């Protein structure tokens with residue numbers, strides 16, 4: 001389990017996350033919702049060591065990770081697909097995957113696993129990443145993150161800007177990965193997508209998680225969506 005306990009974090013003198021607590025249960029999909037500027041991406045970056053945590057702690061299966069330098073966090077088994085994907089644009093699909101494998105010294109078995117998950121990438125191994133469609137780029141970003149064989153996968157708005165068929169494919173992939181026991185934390189703004197994939201939903205506002213509920217407690221008409229997302 002990934003547990004965030006009472007963290008304060010921000011950018012230089014600007015505090016964004018204030019006494020924020022949150023947990024992602026092992027093997028579950030946890031969605032994070034909240035309005036623009038609520039601090040969702042900052043929470044992802046704080047978990048990854050990309051934003052300094054000033055107080056509080058973050059643990060993975062009881063082991064503190066919040067004091068590690070950013071490059072050591074993926075080695076603990078936490079993989080991250082940021083908003084905007086951050087692929088190596090001039091490099092090919094195969095090369096992007098190769099770089100992912102290097103991070104935790106994974107080999108052919110892992111490569112085959114991620115390419116089996118996304119057959120469209122296998123068909124495009126020699127294609128330069130920047131020429132892929134938006135959906136294919138998102139697949140590659142997720143594939144590259146999975147090359148770490150993580151226990152926790154953080155996805156920041158993976159469906160942003162994608163057409164419905166691609167959103168469905170990403171959603172089905174996340175659900176397929178859940179079957180393998182992967183713990184997933186996903187920033188997602190679409191109510192229908194959240195209702196289809198989340199085991200739990202954390203609602204953020206003003207740098208804090210204000211409500212955490214199980215999927216069973218939510219319906220499309222839940223006032224929590226209105227309150228925290230405005231839909």
Ligand SMILES: Nc1ncnc2c1ncn2[C@@H]1O[C@H](COP(=O)(O)OP(=O)(O)OP(=O)(O)O)[C@@H](O)[C@H]1O
Nearest residue numbers: 011014016034035036037038039040041042043083
């Ligand atoms: N590099 C930065 N330096 C200073 N402030 C930042 C930086 N990045 C984000 N912020 C500020 O932190 C606050 C939270 O931003 P964040 O991106 O975490 O929100 P978000 O909930 O992910 O929003 P969105 O849905 O728009 O992506 C915002 O007020 C933003 O302006």
